[in-house]
Amino acid sequence: MPVIRKKLAGYVGFANLPNQVHRKSVRKGFQFTAMVVGESGLGKSTLINTLFNTPLYPPKDSLPPSAERPKTVVIESIGADIEENGVRLHLTVVDTPGFGDFVNNDESWRPIVENIESRFDSYLEQENRVNRQKIVDNRVHACLYFIQPTGHSLKQIDIEFMRRLHTRVNLIPIIAKADTLTDEEVRDFKARILADIAYHKIHIFQAPTYENEDEETLAEAAEIASKIPFAVVGSDSLVETADGREVRGRAYPWGVVEVDNEEHCDFVKLRQMLVRTYMEELREYTNDVLYENWRTEKLLSMGVAQDSSVFREINPSAKIQEERIMHEAKLAKMEAEMKMVFQQKVQEKESKLKQSEEELYARHKDMKESLEKQRTDLEEKKRRIESGRPLTPEKNATKNRRFLR
Template sequence: MDSRIATLESSDRRHSTRPDSARPKSPWGVHDPYISMEELGKSFVGFASLPHQIHRKNVKKGFDFTLMVVGESGLGKSTLINSLFLTGLYSDRILPNTSEMMKRTVGITRKTVDIEEKGVRLKLTIVDTPGFGDALDCTDSSYPIVDYLHQQMEQYRMDEVGMPRTQIKDSRVHCCLYFISPYGHGLKPLDVAFMKELQAKVNIVPVIGKADCLTKAELLRKKERIRKEIEFHKIKIFQFSDCDSDDDIEWTRQDHEMKNSIPFAVVGSNMQLRVDGRTVRVRAYPWGVVEVENPDHSDLVHLRTMLVRTHMQDLREKTHDNLYEQFRIRRMNMRSPSAAF
């Protein structure tokens, strides 16, 4: 007898021995959503398969996710993007030559990659922005970025009004990695002003760039100080949702570790080396090697886990349900299109 029939028989037996008056059990425990209702017994209407239906539909449609990097010039934004996604994850991707990598980013650039993993399609867009200098007033640097965020929200709003929902392309920015310098004593006034400017428009995830410039003790102190300053200045950064009490211990541990890593201390590199038979992305110094994906050296892996594995949907939902909704309401109440931002 095959195992599926054995499972059905035992589930039939479970239902037949239950007294009629007993409260029907939810069929969540049945793993095959396509087992017919007759097979499950008459006590279920069938809506318990809704999560599976939603899952199938979403998988078919695919997902959009857009990540933006913002911060002072030369903090390793463009390098980190490469380290995070565009080369490491996609081995067939052509590496730009070194001189191209060293170039300063001069305008807002958008790169999109279509990825498929186990039948799930993801359209990942990375928005790289030019770094700003030491000016005290952030308006000049923030204006093009804020304007870009506005345009994507406005485009989505117009598409919602004039297009079939299934054809809408979501280019709204779901997450902004805000780079903080490792050299200063915490947040600079410009960082505070910039993040305040961005907080109502995009989910901000703060990161310390070039974290290899700091010792472990310096890094811990800097993280603590930045967290306090963020709280003091009432800057709204992306809040990680709390674990539910029924989440498993490993998940809770990972979640705790991730929350403690904020601001993520990252190291980026475009160089790969063979170390002990493995290919690793490194920064090679005369005194040794920093492995960018080694959790003892950098939080890059925590950041990637958060962005891709654990909080992508949370970031997408917060963008749509909170930030976009507030934009839409403001936009409806105002005559001038740009006033909504």
């Protein structure tokens, strides 16, 4: 259908649609679930508290000693409703205490994959209900993976975890406690981590860019992408800088590392990626790609034919491939149909020919028989005439023939 561009003569009002959507979503509030994974002591709880500027995690020393060291990887969630300028965010942080803390960490990733998939399961189950009015989205929208600041390269456990998880969750790799490394060490460490990630074909979340995007947005996305893996410093307490400012940071004899200073660490860029600019993209990618692919796999494994429209929309090569297969199948079907019609016509013709051949044969036989009969009759007549006997009707002729014998 051709699209006609028209200038409106007056104000109609649909320009207000974004405001309507905005009001509605503000009223409904937002749900966001972030998962944190990494060995204990890497600063996960501190960073979450720093990110949302709220003491979401209770101080560790308030917990009983038995709560600190689980025997296996356990999954714990902390939920909080936070509000900023009238916008409500229901934030859930999923922690995975115990990950990487044992002598044998071979299967550390397994309970985490199972947890993420069981959240998909619960969403699918809600989608399949008759009443789908109140779907609670507990799916994990982002996974902050904390890398130990060794300065070497990724460890086996890091690679194994990311390899197992990257098709199920938006991975955001983080170099923990970056203040323990020099700038040079951070730079080299980042390069080695990225090389490992590329070598193992691990997909990490990238800020998306769209066609016709303005230069500012493109520059922002590129800036964020250039910082991955984010080298962060977390602190939920205020310290005083040499010039007398009160900042969130960590004080050292040689000076203060400021959390919110982009010269000091990538915290600001991480917050931009996770909260300020791409939270909605993380939710969307989780729903449209990660969840949709999982759902397709699950339904196919259950033998249900797939409705792959959403997947095809996002994956153009799969779309082309599918269209090619459909086209070939259509051609093959047409060819088969034409062959069938042709065969049918040939058969019809053959049977018609056979029928007329039989008719001809029957007619020929009749004619032959009647000619034969005429010939014997004539011969009989001829014999009688020659023998001087009178011509009698057939009946008498038979009688006479008997007398004559």
